[in-house]
Amino acid sequence: MAALRSQPLVAPDPPAELARPPLILNRRGTAWISGKVSGIAEGRAPRWWWAAFLPSAGLTALCFAMIAYLVSTGIGVWGLDCTVGWAWDITNFVFWIGIGHAGTLISAILFLLRQPWRTSISRAAEAMTLFAVICAAIFPVIHLGRPWDCWWLFPIPNANAIWPQFRSPLTWDVFAISTYFVVSLMFWYVGMIPDLATLRDRARTRARKLVYGLLAMGWTGSIRHWRHYEKACLLLAGLSTPLVLSVHSIVSFDFAASLLPGWHTTIFPPYFVAGAIFSGMAMVLTLLIPIRTLCGLEDVITVLHIDRMGKVLLAAGSMVGYAYAIEWFTARYSGSPHEIFAWENRAFGPYAWAYWTMLACNAISPQLLWLRRVRRSMAAVFLLSIAVNVGMWLERFVIIVTSLHRDFLPSSWSYFRPTLVDIGTLAGSLGLFLTLFLLFIRFLPMIAMAEIKGAAARSGARAHGDPDPPGGLSG
Amino acid sequence: MPGVFPKWTNQLPLNIAAGLAIAGAAVAAGLGYYFTPKYTRVGYQPIQPVPYSHATHVEQLGMDCRYCHAGVERSWFAGLPDASRCMNCHHQVLAGDPRLAPVRDSMQTGAPVAWIQIHRTPDYVYFHHAAHIRRGVSCLHCHGRVDQFEEVRHDQPLSMSFCLECHRRPEAYLRPLDQVYNLGWNTDPARQNEQGRLLALTGDMRPPLSCSGCHR
Numbered sequence: 001m002a003a004l005r006s007q008p009l010v011a012p013d014p015p016a017e018l019a020r021p022p023l024i025l026n027r028r029g030t031a032w033i034s035g036k037v038s039g040i041a042e043g044r045a046p047r048w049w050w051a052a053f054l055p056s057a058g059l060t061a062l063c064f065a066m067i068a069y070l071v072s073t074g075i076g077v078w079g080l081d082c083t084v085g086w087a088w089d090i091t092n093f094v095f096w097i098g099i100g101h102a103g104t105l106i107s108a109i110l111f112l113l114r115q116p117w118r119t120s121i122s123r124a125a126e127a128m129t130l131f132a133v134i135c136a137a138i139f140p141v142i143h144l145g146r147p148w149d150c151w152w153l154f155p156i157p158n159a160n161a162i163w164p165q166f167r168s169p170l171t172w173d174v175f176a177i178s179t180y181f182v183v184s185l186m187f188w189y190v191g192m193i194p195d196l197a198t199l200r201d202r203a204r205t206r207a208r209k210l211v212y213g214l215l216a217m218g219w220t221g222s223i224r225h226w227r228h229y230e231k232a233c234l235l236l237a238g239l240s241t242p243l244v245l246s247v248h249s250i251v252s253f254d255f256a257a258s259l260l261p262g263w264h265t266t267i268f269p270p271y272f273v274a275g276a277i278f279s280g281m282a283m284v285l286t287l288l289i290p291i292r293t294l295c296g297l298e299d300v301i302t303v304l305h306i307d308r309m310g311k312v313l314l315a316a317g318s319m320v321g322y323a324y325a326i327e328w329f330t331a332r333y334s335g336s337p338h339e340i341f342a343w344e345n346r347a348f349g350p351y352a353w354a355y356w357t358m359l360a361c362n363a364i365s366p367q368l369l370w371l372r373r374v375r376r377s378m379a380a381v382f383l384l385s386i387a388v389n390v391g392m393w394l395e396r397f398v399i400i401v402t403s404l405h406r407d408f409l410p411s412s413w414s415y416f417r418p419t420l421v422d423i424g425t426l427a428g429s430l431g432l433f434l435t436l437f438l439l440f441i442r443f444l445p446m447i448a449m450a451e452i453k454g455a456a457a458r459s460g461a462r463a464h465g466d467p468d469p470p471g472g473l474s475g
Numbered sequence: 476m477p478g479v480f481p482k483w484t485n486q487l488p489l490n491i492a493a494g495l496a497i498a499g500a501a502v503a504a505g506l507g508y509y510f511t512p513k514y515t516r517v518g519y520q521p522i523q524p525v526p527y528s529h530a531t532h533v534e535q536l537g538m539d540c541r542y543c544h545a546g547v548e549r550s551w552f553a554g555l556p557d558a559s560r561c562m563n564c565h566h567q568v569l570a571g572d573p574r575l576a577p578v579r580d581s582m583q584t585g586a587p588v589a590w591i592q593i594h595r596t597p598d599y600v601y602f603h604h605a606a607h608i609r610r611g612v613s614c615l616h617c618h619g620r621v622d623q624f625e626e627v628r629h630d631q632p633l634s635m636s637f638c639l640e641c642h643r644r645p646e647a648y649l650r651p652l653d654q655v656y657n658l659g660w661n662t663d664p665a666r667q668n669e670q671g672r673l674l675a676l677t678g679d680m681r682p683p684l685s686c687s688g689c690h691r
Contacts, residue, residue: 159511161636209479218485 022459023117023452025299030453033300037195037447038202040295045442048294053438059431066424067142075145077421083414084404087397088422089143090254092429094396095279096136097177097251098272101244102280103129104184107191108240111233116458117308119451120301123195124291125284126188127446131436132283133181135429140173142425169253176250180243187236193219194229195445248276255399262342262403265330271323275392278316278362282388285309287437289382291446300447303376310375313388314366320395321363338408346402350415354398361391512634520628521591524577533622533658540614540656551603555590558582593629594618601691610680611649615658616641622658638689642682646671649680 013019024033045053070077080087103126110118141150153174155163164171197219200212219225252272255263265271285306292301331343347355365387374380406413440446508514532538541547546554558581565575581588594617596602608614614621619630631637641648649671654660662670674680683689 157507159513159632159634159636161634161639206479213479217488 024456024459056434063428084416091396093139098276098279099283100129100132101276108237111237123448127440194450248272261338274319279392282385285385307375314369317366351402358394361387512632529624649674
């Protein structure tokens with residue numbers, strides 16, 4: 001026994017070629033992480049934050065002004081007509097709800113798949129999900145025409161003794177999206193509790209102590225708390241995983257369950273889910289690439305993270321490209337003149353410009369990500385992510401408007417032109433999204449500190465003697 | 476982090492949750508009771524220009540509903556009697572009664588008596604009296620025991636759920652056509668469904684349940 005004890009029980013280091021690349025650079029330790037991430041939510045806001053926040057807040061005001069004008073005047077202020085009854089409103093809805101898929105994918109599916117690199121980006125992606133769902137939820141309500149009756153969407157007992165049409169995917173949508181929002185909110189909030197406690201413990205003013213203390217719900221970091229926390233996260237991840245697939249499938253049923261050529265396709269659910277993950281991942285990149293530089297988080301959101309998100313983008317983009325090809329194939333193979341017409345009208349009709357721009361942005365441009373050099377160039381990935389955002393908005397526009405604008409009666413064919421209110425509402429929803437995200441960065445821990453400390457330990461973090469960096473967003 | 480939250484605040488979340496649950500239940504119950512037609516409409520009994528008593532005319536004198544509401548079998552509107560119809564009797568009965576002054580005025584000037592409407596269907600609802608009366612829906616079902624009213628009041632909620640209750644289950648309400656105006660007619664409740672189903676079948680009655688049945 002004595003002889004055995006004298007042997008130290010240490011596993012040998014793996015050979016260099018098997019070592020995992022570090023997820024946190026420069027051997028940053030726990031103190032640095034707490035100081036850096038909390039510092040972003042403390043102190044005075046830097047100039048760039050105000051420069052981003054003020055225009056976003058202005059656009060948010062525009063959004064509410066446009067909605068007020070719409071509600072007080074009527075749906076006619078949009079460019080809709082009898083033929084094109086859905087246009088930018090539903091395009092924006094599907095666009096935003098799609099963007100909302102990245103957060104859950106990163107935090108739930110990558111969590112269950114034990115991908116530790118997700119920890120650096122999960123919090124921001126989850127927050128982005130929530131804000132995107134909020135933006136998305138506006139559009140179905142305001143497109144009702146009588147938005148004050150929107151409570152009819154929910155099965156609430158009423159003096160009319162009527163219920164929503166449970167056979168309609170539009171009703172399933174209400175449940176899918178509200179469930180998704182609630183589960184995402186819980187996941188986001190529960191995951192944030194230890195970090196809120198860090199902010200509470202660092203708080204200097206009484207107001208901050210009160211607010212973060214309330215939000216941290218008495219977290220002390222005891223083993224019991226951690227056990228419950230881990231269990232809750234696992235359960236919520238299990239709950240959210242099917243939602244990643246179900247929510248956008250149900251959104252696609254809004255179209256697929258109709259009888260309109262161009263919409264009535266069985267490929268829609270997987271096609272929509274792939275597109276949602278694609279657009280969500282692109283939006284995460286669009287937001288995080290500038291933020292990692294502005295907040296000085298290059299050691300936490302490393303080039304490796306951007307590289308891996310680039311790979312997800314490439315995979316999802318290729319699936320979307322495949323779906324475009326299958327749409328064409330199905331239309332030809334069906335032999336149905338209406339299906340063939342719907343596809344040809346999409347590709348070569350009056351909206352050909354939208355179709356080919358979409359194809360270039362979504363199916364062709366991500367193929368550049370096969371190149372390691374492109375994946376590791378922040379500027380290139382940022383530009384690609386913008387292209388994908390534009391392309392995915394156009395995809396929804398193409399699906400909705402090109403299928404509607406030439407119906408079965410040529411005398412009612414029309415061409416949708418957006419009004420200033422259409423444009424203002426879209427720009428305003430973007431402003432609302434950015435405003436919420438900037439507020440999140442400013443007041444909440446935007447990186448899952450507690451979780452990346454685990455990744456830091458595996459990346460050879462220095463344990464002691466690493467002083468806190470100066471606080472503040474510019475760091 | 477001592478000092479910010481005193482110990483009693485530990486109890487607070489539970490209290491808040493319980494308070495919210497109670498408040499939510501109270502709001503739901505309050506809305507359900509006070510904001511539905513059962514409360515907002517039933518019991519409305521305005522003072523009419525002439526204190527007309529259905530009880531006197533129908534219960535005591537045995538007049539038929541259709542003598543005054545002559546359109547009820549032909550029209551969407553049951554119809555109100557004009558002054559000349561009243562004066563058929565009242566030029567002799569109670570000829571000088573001050574309560575009938577507005578009727579006599581109306582007779583002379585031609586301006587109708589300013590009755591206050593009690594049962595008002597919204598303009599987005601298409602309701603046809605004849606369509607219901609001629610299929611065995613009695614006055615009773617929407618207007619209550621109007622034959623016994625001293626003064627007319629809103630007796631039933633006439634909400635959409637009220638309409639749908641019968642549209643979904645007409646056999647519970649239909650009667651033989653000769654009993655439609657006999658408000659006191661009592662059927663054996665055990666037999667009502669069976670008899671009503673037979674009536675619905677023989678009359679080929681399929682009350683519309685689609686939106687456009689009533690909201691045209």
